[in-house]
Amino acid sequence: MTDLERILPLWRELEAAGADYVLATVVAVEGSSYRKPGARMLIAQDGRRAGTVSGGCLEAEVAQRAWWLTSSGPVVERYSTLADDGDMPYGSGCGGVVYILLERRQTARPLLVALEAAFHARTSLAIATILEGEDIGRRAFAGATAELGHSDLHDLARLALEKRKIAESAVPLDGVPTRVWTDYRPARPGLWIFGAGDDAKPLLSIARELGWFVAVADGRVHLATRERFAAADEVHALPITALPAAAPQHFQPHPTDAAIVMSHSFEQDSHILASLLALDLPLAYLGVLGPQRRTRDLLAEAARLLDLSKVEERVDIWLQHLHAPTGLDLGSETPATVALSILAEVQQALTAATALPLRQVRCYTGSLTTAKH
Numbered sequence: 001m002t003d004l005e006r007i008l009p010l011w012r013e014l015e016a017a018g019a020d021y022v023l024a025t026v027v028a029v030e031g032s033s034y035r036k037p038g039a040r041m042l043i044a045q046d047g048r049r050a051g052t053v054s055g056g057c058l059e060a061e062v063a064q065r066a067w068w069l070t071s072s073g074p075v076v077e078r079y080s081t082l083a084d085d086g087d088m089p090y091g092s093g094c095g096g097v098v099y100i101l102l103e104r105r106q107t108a109r110p111l112l113v114a115l116e117a118a119f120h121a122r123t124s125l126a127i128a129t130i131l132e133g134e135d136i137g138r139r140a141f142a143g144a145t146a147e148l149g150h151s152d153l154h155d156l157a158r159l160a161l162e163k164r165k166i167a168e169s170a171v172p173l174d175g176v177p178t179r180v181w182t183d184y185r186p187a188r189p190g191l192w193i194f195g196a197g198d199d200a201k202p203l204l205s206i207a208r209e210l211g212w213f214v215a216v217a218d219g220r221v222h223l224a225t226r227e228r229f230a231a232a233d234e235v236h237a238l239p240i241t242a243l244p245a246a247a248p249q250h251f252q253p254h255p256t257d258a259a260i261v262m263s264h265s266f267e268q269d270s271h272i273l274a275s276l277l278a279l280d281l282p283l284a285y286l287g288v289l290g291p292q293r294r295t296r297d298l299l300a301e302a303a304r305l306l307d308l309s310k311v312e313e314r315v316d317i318w319l320q321h322l323h324a325p326t327g328l329d330l331g332s333e334t335p336a337t338v339a340l341s342i343l344a345e346v347q348q349a350l351t352a353a354t355a356l357p358l359r360q361v362r363c364y365t366g367s368l369t370t371a372k373h
Contacts, residue, residue: 001208001209001211002210002211003039003040003041003050003051003052004040004051004115004119004211005119005211006050006051007040007041007042007050007051007112008112008115008116008119009050010042010044010048010049010050011042011050011112011116014042014044015109019044019045020045020104020105021042021043021044021045021104021105021108022042022043022066022067022070022102022103022104022108023040023041023042023043023102023103023104023108023111023112024040024041024042024043024051024053024062024066024100024101024102025038025039025040025053025100025101025103026038026039026040026053026098026099026100027076027099027100027101027129027131027168027181028098028099028168028181029096029097029098029099030096030097030099031096031097032096033054033081033096033097033098034054034055035052035053035054035055035098037166037181037183038166038183038185039051039052039053040053041053041059041062041063043062043063043066043067045067047063049063053098053100054079054081054098057081058079058081058098058100061079062077062079062100062102065077066102069102070102070103070104073103073136073137074101074102074103074104074107074136074137075101075102075103075136076099076100076101076102076131076132076136077099077100077102078097078098078099079097079098079099079100080096080097080098081096081097081098101129101131101137101181103137106137107137107138107139108137110139110141111127111129111139114127114141114143115185118143118185118187118188119188122187122188122190122213122254122256123143123187124143124161124164124184124185124186124187125141125142125143125161125184125185126141126142126143126157126158126159126160126161126182126183126184126185127139127140127141127157127160127182127183127185128140128141128142128153128154128156128157128160128180128181128182128183129180129181129182129183130153130173130178130179130180131168131178131179131180131181132178132179133173133176133178135173135178138153139153140152140153140154140156140157141157142154142157142158142160142161143161152171152173153171153180156169156171156180156182157182159182160182160183160184161184163184164184164186165182165184166181166182166183166184167181167182168180168181168182169182186256187254187256188211188212188213189210189211189212189213189256189257189258189350190212190213190214190215190253190254190256190257190258191203191207191212191213191214191215191257191258191259191260191343191346192214192215192217192251192253192257192258192259192260193214193215193216193217193259193260193262194217194218194259194260194261194262194263194268194269194272195216195218195260195261195262195263195264195268195289196216196217196218196220196223196224196225196228196229196235196263197218197223197262197263197264198335199262199335199338199339200216200229200262201228201229201335202335202336202338202339202340203260203339203342203343204216204229204231204232205231205339206339206340206343207343208231208232210343210347213233213257214231214232214233214234215232215233215234215235215236215251215253216229216232216234216235216236217235217236217237217238217250217251217272218236218237218238218263218268219237219238219239219240219263219265219268220237220263221237224236224237224238236250236251238250238251238268238272240267240268240271240272241271243271243272243274243275243305244271244274244275244278244305244306247275247278251275253276253279253283255281255282255283255284256284256350257283257284257285258283258284258285258286258287258346258349258350259276259283259285259286259287260287260288260289260326260342260346261273261276261286261287261288261289261298262288262289262290262326264289264290266294266297266298266301269288269298270298270301270302270305271302271305273288273298273299273302274301274302274303274305274306277299277302277306277318278306282321284349284350285323285345285346285349285350286321286322286323287322287323287324287325287326287327287342287345287346288322288323288324288325288326289325289326289342290324290325291325292319292324292325295319295322295324295325296315296319299314299315299318299319299322300312300315303315323345323349326342326345327341327342327344327345328341328344328345328348328355329341330344
């Protein structure tokens, strides 16, 4: 479950009661930090909080001081986790400095409304936020659903959406250079599990823990039930023999989604693959459980279902883009470890990360640095 999934229920409760709150957002980091820019925490007046801005060393201090720090409006505060920092050390676990924007309901509410809308629509969102001066906390938003907020910031928000980038820059507002932070929020990942056997359950469990949208689909109506997959966002009973022609009426994944074909039925898997391969926009990840020899046979049958010529040539092309067998080599033997290996590869594909051990990744062996203040 993501921070936002924890924040939104508390926020909705406070909004319904007309209660004020403080939203804390990490906007910059110097050195090392457990959480990066964009991490958020919501603080209620009664002491409740949701989300995190560190690995646990800053949350209590941020919550304790948030109300009086924001008594005159939004503010950016510096919090140090350096052991030898004589200014404001709160612990030595991370060894860095974190800058946090603290703001109350007046400026935080439009942000949370936009974040909630993007979360449920599963669309990307970019936010440009002023970090200093009289307009601190004012924003502009850019995304698939709307472009709102401070007109002078729209170009920055659009650029952040286009570049998919988090950054800070000095922007002339009314002729005065002003610090503005742009935050890019990618669309909520989606996972389509085609197969409702018992081995789909750990895949669903881990993906939901990651905060992903998850749909489960299968032609076996006694397996594709809400009772068996209560945590899923959607459960679909598919008319297998009507696929691929009837696919758009039964499932419409986003281009940013991942799909795993794992029904263990040759007929089902071939019809589902044909449906997915016929999509106008390719998926971000398409994996097939089982040996590649079986996948080759499935793809040949999918080509015939789609009435395509040059079957062998097309199968070779498809195999270059499919993840078959799906998953990373983690020594997996049980359904849970197989699910872990699959989602590890999906995560790597969605983020274009290296999947190397962190000790081999340069940015984790030195300091992580952002704009200094």
